[in-house]
Amino acid sequence: MSTHDKPAPPIALAIAGSEASGGAGAQTDLKTFQQLGVYGCVALTCIVSMDPKNDFDHRVVGIEPQVILDQIEANVGVHAGIDAVKIGMLGSLPVIEAVDEALGRYALPTVVLDPVLVCKGQEFAGAKAVDDALRSKILPRATMTTPNLFETATLAGVEEITTVEALKDAAKRIHDQGVPNVLAKAGPSLGTGTALDVFYDGTTLEVLEVPAVGTERVHGAGCTLAAAVTAELAKGATPLEAAVTAKDVVAASIGMRGNIPFPYVYQGWYSA
Numbered sequence: 001m002s003t004h005d006k007p008a009p010p011i012a013l014a015i016a017g018s019e020a021s022g023g024a025g026a027q028t029d030l031k032t033f034q035q036l037g038v039y040g041c042v043a044l045t046c047i048v049s050m051d052p053k054n055d056f057d058h059r060v061v062g063i064e065p066q067v068i069l070d071q072i073e074a075n076v077g078v079h080a081g082i083d084a085v086k087i088g089m090l091g092s093l094p095v096i097e098a099v100d101e102a103l104g105r106y107a108l109p110t111v112v113l114d115p116v117l118v119c120k121g122q123e124f125a126g127a128k129a130v131d132d133a134l135r136s137k138i139l140p141r142a143t144m145t146t147p148n149l150f151e152t153a154t155l156a157g158v159e160e161i162t163t164v165e166a167l168k169d170a171a172k173r174i175h176d177q178g179v180p181n182v183l184a185k186a187g188p189s190l191g192t193g194t195a196l197d198v199f200y201d202g203t204t205l206e207v208l209e210v211p212a213v214g215t216e217r218v219h220g221a222g223c224t225l226a227a228a229v230t231a232e233l234a235k236g237a238t239p240l241e242a243a244v245t246a247k248d249v250v251a252a253s254i255g256m257r258g259n260i261p262f263p264y265v266y267q268g269w270y271s272a
C-alpha cells in the first residue's frame with residue numbers, strides 16, 4: 001500500500017483554550033485524541049497561564065472572535081470531513097457567538113460540549129452572561145454535554161446537588177432542554193469513594209463509577225474526559241460506550257508531581 005492509499009484517520013476538532021502547562025485545554029485534547037487513535041486539530045479560543053506567584057490563579061487572554069472563525073475555516077477547508085468536535089473553554093459572549101455561527105455555517109457534526117463555566121478554584125464572577133449564552137446558543141447544538149457538578153446544577157436550574165438521585169434528576173432536566181446525551185459528572189464529590197458520573201440519553205440512565213484516585217478533584221480531568229468521549233464518538237462508538245471508555249482513560253492518567261498543590265492529568269503518560 002502506498003502512502004497515498006492509507007485509510008484516512010478519524011478527525012476531531014477541539015475548539016478550546018490553551019492551558020500553558022499542558023494539563024487542561026487544547027493541549028489535553030490533542031494528546032487525548034492522539035492516544036485514542038484520532039487525528040486532532042484545534043481552533044484556539046483563549047490563552048491561560050496559571051500564576052505560580054498567586055496561588056496558580058488563571059490569567060486569561062482571549063483570542064479575537066474573527067481569528068477563531070479563521071481557524072475553524074482553515075480546519076474545515078483542509079480536512080475533507082471532521083468526524084467530531086469538542087468544545088471546551090469559550091469564556092466570553094463574543095467568542096460564544098462566533099462559535100455558534102461557525103457550527104451553523106459548516107454544519108459540524110457530533111458536537112461534545114464541555115460547558116466550562118469557570119476553572120476549578122476560580123471565582124464565578126462574570127460567568128452569568130457566559131452561562132446564559134452557552135445554554136441558549138451552544139447547548140442546542142450539542143450531541144452530548146459533560147457538565148461537572150457545579151455546571152450540572154447551573155444548567156439544570158437547581159440550587160445544589162448532594163446525592164446521586166439529585167444528580168440523576170439534574171441530568172434528566174438537562175436532557176429535557178434538548179441535549180440528546182448528558183454525562184453529568186460528580187467525580188469524587190458525592191463521598192461515594194468512587195468517581196461517579198450519570199449518563200442519560202432519554203432512555204438509558206446509567207450510573208458510571210470507577211475507583212476514585214484520591215479524594216480530590218483533578219485539574220484537567222474534565223477536559224480529558226470530554227476529549228476522550230469526542231475521540232471515541234469520532235471512531236464510531238455509541239455515546240454510552242464513549243463515556244465508559246473516557247472514564248477509564250481519565251482515571252488511568254491521574255498523577256501528582258511537580259510544584260502544583262493539586263492532582264493533575266498526565267494524558268497518555270500513566271496509561272497502560
Ligand SMILES: Nc1ncnc2c1ncn2[C@@H]1O[C@H](COP(=O)(O)OP(=O)(O)O)[C@@H](O)[C@H]1O
Nearest residue numbers: 148185187195196212213216221222225250251
Ligand atoms: N479523583 C478522581 N479519580 C478518578 N476519576 C476522577 C477523579 N476526579 C474526577 N474524576 C473523573 O474525571 C472526570 C471529570 O470530572 P470533574 O473533575 O468533575 O470535571 P471537571 O474537570 O469538568 O470539573 C469525571 O469522569 C470524573 O468522574
Ligand SMILES: Cc1ncc(COP(=O)(O)O)c(C=O)c1O
Nearest residue numbers: 017019025048089119220222223
Ligand atoms: C484552557 C482551559 N480549558 C479548560 C479548563 C478546565 O479545566 P478542568 O478540566 O480542570 O475543569 C481550564 C482550567 O485550567 C483551562 O485553562
